[in-house]
Amino acid sequence: MLNHQPVLLSPALKGLNLQPNGIYVDCTFGRGGHTRAILDQLDQNSRVLAFDQDPDAVQAAQSLIDSRFTIIHSNFAELTKHITGKVNGIFLDLGVSSPQLDDSSRGFSFMRDGPLDMRMNPSEGISVGEWLYEAKIEEITEVLRTYGEERHAKRIAQAIVAAREEAELKTTHQLANLIRAVYPKSRKPELKHPATRSFQALRIFINRELEQLKTLLTQVLDLLAPGGRLVIISFHSLEDRIVKRFIRDCVRGDDFPIDLPITADALRPTLRAIGKPIFPSETEINENPRSRSAIMRVAERTNN
Ligand SMILES: C[S@@+](CC[C@H](N)C(=O)[O-])C[C@H]1O[C@@H](n2cnc3c(N)ncnc32)[C@H](O)[C@@H]1O
Known part of the structure; x- marks a missing residue:
């Protein structure tokens, strides 16, 4: 089986601030590296709902037999079509997986000859x-x-x-x-x-990757319970810029006209940024060179 080494695994788990009975959404299942590690740390009453738009990833998920786990074959841009209610964490590890890159029949890599496809x-x-x-x-x-x-x-x-x-x-x-x-x-x-x-x-x-990410971000505030965490790993500056601006705008709160005198509490921030952006260590990059361009951001849903 083609494999994928999960990137920034420990910091991602820490960023999610896992709650024993929590409900978590892994928007990018891949080969389930992060999902499995999340499940390992949760108790019997918890849930992990995972998405992937790639049928091969969904097929790979069939081997994860755990009553707390559900795989959904869908684009994560359709998150709220599949999930209602509140969740304790939403996780994204954007881009393509190693199996996608390594399978020449998918056409993602110029290193391997295959049909010029590249659709996830x-x-x-x-x-x-x-x-x-x-x-x-x-x-x-x-x-x-x-x-x-x-x-x-x-x-x-x-x-x-x-x-x-x-x-x-x-x-x-x-x-x-x-x-x-x-x-x-x-x-x-x-x-x-x-x-x-x-x-x-x-x-x-x-794959309309940036549009799908933007569409997903319009849904996360409704879905996250107060105190719930949003953890996103991006692999290039175009993605990271979208994530960074989204978090910045939510941390700033309502978009009042610049000259309107208001007090800070009227701004009602919807997210709180948790720490600084996180990058892989040199050890991780040496062990897994595909992690080298990763950048992870974490934010927490406020009560507003
Ligand atoms: C970097 S891999 C995730 C690897 C995974 N965290 C692991 O440890 O195995 C990204 C995965 O997200 C999926 N993906 C990317 N964009 C998506 C989207 N808009 N909707 C659903 N799945 C998406 C890809 O098909 C790929 O399987």
Whole structure:
């Protein structure tokens, strides 16, 4: 079985401030590393409800036989369609899992040749290959720039459009080789494959990752019980910025006009930030290099 090593496991458990009889939501089950550790620390009356949009993750969850655990095959953007009432913690470990990256048939990695797909839920939407076949140069450029901060976005987009006149780009290696061929050569040793940023951009775009995160955040305040914790691990600055701003706005409270004289208690903050952002230790990064870009934020629901 392809495996996934959970990132920032101990700090995440600590951040959730687990209550013995608590109800917890793991929005990103993956291979259940965090879910299993949460269950280990809870007692018999507790519950863990987990989400994943990937059918392979949901399949893997079938091996977790525990009456306190439920897996829900859904996008976490639909959280409140599946859960009502209050919960004691909501956890997210964003992005893709190692099994998704390592399975060449999913098309997430330029290191492995496979169909150019990259959908976390392959039964929804269109694949990256299909999108690249029909998108305008400007759209491709915009996606590579916005979600990959790729400086050579236009050059890559032009090359993609020129190549598809000949034939549709069908595999990850076709795309990775095309990007390498048009990428300006650097005199410095190459630290990253030139396709790294483009693959990240296309994955974020095709799965609408930032939109789904924003939609989820609009639901967490209603679901969290007072004192309940929100713990989010992000893997790139675009995600983390959304989380950081959300927490900041909730900590600040109601959005009164700037010149309206009000007292601090009128602001009614809905979240309290817990500590500073947490990063993996050097030991964790050495043991699990995929943890290197992780950043975790924790906040607690107030009574407001
Ligand atoms: C980094 S992995 C989680 C790993 C997990 N914490 C573990 O220890 O095994 C992220 C998982 O979240 C899922 N995922 C990402 N975005 C999602 C979304 N919007 N809705 C539901 N699942 C999502 C992915 O399919 C993937 O399985």
